[in-house]
Amino acid sequence: MFLQPAVVALLGKGLALTIALTVITSVLATCLGVLVGLGRLQGRRWLSVPAAVFVETFRNIPALVLVVFFAFALPNAFAPPLRRALFFDNPITHALAALTGLLAPWYLLGGALGLTLNTAAYIAELFRAGVGTVAREHVDAARSMGASWGVVYRKLLIPGGLHAAHPAITSRLIHNMKNTALLSFVSVPDFYGAVLTAISRSFQAIEFLLLAAAVYLVLSLGMSAGLQAAARKLFPTPRRPA
Amino acid sequence: MSDHLAFLWRQLPNLLVGFPQQRPGGLVLSLVLAVLAVGVGFAVALPVGSGRLSPRRTVRGLALAYIELFRGLPLILLLLLVHQGLGGRRFGLDLSPRQSAFIALTLYTSAYQAEIVRAGLQAVPQPMLDSARLLGASTWQIFWRIQLRYALRVMWPAFVGQAISLFKDTSVLVVLGVGELMTTARAALGSDIRNAAYWVSLYLLVGLLYMVVALLASQAARRWEQRRTSTDLVHSLANA
Numbered sequence: 001m002f003l004q005p006a007v008v009a010l011l012g013k014g015l016a017l018t019i020a021l022t023v024i025t026s027v028l029a030t031c032l033g034v035l036v037g038l039g040r041l042q043g044r045r046w047l048s049v050p051a052a053v054f055v056e057t058f059r060n061i062p063a064l065v066l067v068v069f070f071a072f073a074l075p076n077a078f079a080p081p082l083r084r085a086l087f088f089d090n091p092i093t094h095a096l097a098a099l100t101g102l103l104a105p106w107y108l109l110g111g112a113l114g115l116t117l118n119t120a121a122y123i124a125e126l127f128r129a130g131v132g133t134v135a136r137e138h139v140d141a142a143r144s145m146g147a148s149w150g151v152v153y154r155k156l157l158i159p160g161g162l163h164a165a166h167p168a169i170t171s172r173l174i175h176n177m178k179n180t181a182l183l184s185f186v187s188v189p190d191f192y193g194a195v196l197t198a199i200s201r202s203f204q205a206i207e208f209l210l211l212a213a214a215v216y217l218v219l220s221l222g223m224s225a226g227l228q229a230a231a232r233k234l235f236p237t238p239r240r241p242a
Numbered sequence: 243m244s245d246h247l248a249f250l251w252r253q254l255p256n257l258l259v260g261f262p263q264q265r266p267g268g269l270v271l272s273l274v275l276a277v278l279a280v281g282v283g284f285a286v287a288l289p290v291g292s293g294r295l296s297p298r299r300t301v302r303g304l305a306l307a308y309i310e311l312f313r314g315l316p317l318i319l320l321l322l323l324v325h326q327g328l329g330g331r332r333f334g335l336d337l338s339p340r341q342s343a344f345i346a347l348t349l350y351t352s353a354y355q356a357e358i359v360r361a362g363l364q365a366v367p368q369p370m371l372d373s374a375r376l377l378g379a380s381t382w383q384i385f386w387r388i389q390l391r392y393a394l395r396v397m398w399p400a401f402v403g404q405a406i407s408l409f410k411d412t413s414v415l416v417v418l419g420v421g422e423l424m425t426t427a428r429a430a431l432g433s434d435i436r437n438a439a440y441w442v443s444l445y446l447l448v449g450l451l452y453m454v455v456a457l458l459a460s461q462a463a464r465r466w467e468q469r470r471t472s473t474d475l476v477h478s479l480a481n482a
Contacts, residue, residue, distance in 0.1 A: 056453070056457065057453065060410070060452065060453040060456040060457055061410075061449040061452055061453050062410040062411065062413040062414075062424075062449075062452055063410075064413040064414055064416070064424065065413055065424070065445060065448055065449045065452060066449070068445060069442070069445040069446070069449065072441060073441035073442045073444075073445045074442060076438045076439060076441040076442060077439075077441075077442040178314075178315070178316040178317075179316070181316035181318050181319060182316075182318060182414070184318070185318075185416070185417065192316065192318065192319060205322075205326040205330065206326060206327055206330060206332065209319065209322055209323045209326060209327065210323075210327075212319055213315055213319060213323060216314060216315050216316060216319060217310070217311065217314040217315065220310075220313070220314035220315075221310065221314060
């Protein structure tokens with residue numbers, strides 16, 4: 001049997017890291033994506049132009065390039081003492097090292113940053129398209145009844161945009177979960193990284209790769225079902241056509 | 243600054259077409275692999291996507307399983323599965339990294355394209371199919387001459403998006419060392435500690451190359467789409 005206790009512990013830790021990474025980057029990317037998407041809708045150019053540049057940059061650069069750039073390349077841009085202080089030897093990395101047991105937690109942080117920016121750029125576009133389906137008349141009606149823009153955004157535009165865009169956002173978040181496997185390339189021991197380690201120790205490649213495939217399938221299908229259930233809870237009424 | 247530019251200038255031909263005295267690689271190989279995989283992937287996606295709408299339950303189930311399987315796995319895992327599984331000792335096929343990469347990319351994109359095909363076929367208005375049937379067309383005639391022709395117009399933008407997405411995904415092939423853009427970038431930096439300073443500028447250039455190709459492709463597709471829709475009868479019917 002290829003699953004020895006030590007290997008199970010290794011894979012379990014990896015799986016926990018993959019799930020934690022998925023949850024944290026998904027939440028951050030959704031919030032950031034909504035903000036950037038709203039920024040793109042603004043009439044003021046100093047808001048809409050940077051938002052558009054953000055979207056086009058982080059959507060058109062592959063996730064792996066972003067991950068490698070932030071994790072491995074960015075620290076090299078600084079002189080050694082500053083590099084140590086910024087990326088490898090400060091309270092944040094110490095805390096993270098204590099929490100995860102990693103020797104260089106920056107690789108995890110930088111990789112997560114790359115994933116978050118990539119996913120946020122996609123979500124910003126999806127959300128912007130979703131807001132476009134909110135009827136202009138509803139906004140005008142709310143405004144003429146004295147609602148402030150803050151209320152219009154909070155009660156009408158943001159929920160409406162998320163409601164219209166949620167199927168696409170769901171599939172993007174599942175994509176984000178699959179992209180966490182890219183962090184193994186910057187020596188983060190996520191589930192896929194743990195699988196690679198287990199293979200290099202045991203040379204039983206096929207067994208571990210098939211196990212990994214099963215786990216990622218369960219994660220994908222589970223995430224899809226979970227997010228659909230959450231959407232049904234959040235948006236119980238079917239959308240009326242605008 | 244000038245030493246960075248000199249380094250990038252020296253590496254640019256390697257990034258674009260691969261290293262001299264080796265097989266062609268770099269950006270050109272990324273593009274070729276993506277285009278081939280999307281093309282072959284479509285040939286696979288057509289039966290799978292149509293199978294999703296089959297009246298037979300087993301066909302529908304098989305098509306759904308195919309799609310969920312290859313969409314649910316990270317590409318980086320699919321690559322190793324194909325390379326080690328199909329190409330491994332036990333299965334007996336001796337696959338080169340390039341062949342494995344091509345197979346994995348094709349499987350991956352075909353699952354996404356199958357969903358596009360299904361959505362496109364479902365967008366065909368029922369009255370159009372009923373009229374064809376009333377005029378005496380056979381099922382196959384309806385499928386090839388009406389449903390598919392109509393659906394292809396609906397599917398086109400989604401296909402372009404999928405192709406661009408797959409082009410960016412080719413960066414993952416670096417795990418097999420296929421020699422595409424990301425692999426040449428890693429090889430250009432090598433393990434030389436003196437190159438450490440060039441990491442940022444080189445990966446900025448690599449990101450820029452991917453971005454420029456992706457933006458140009460989506461621009462060109464949009465331009466082509468606009469020109470064609472103005473003269474296309476089927477499209478004007480679809481949007482009437």
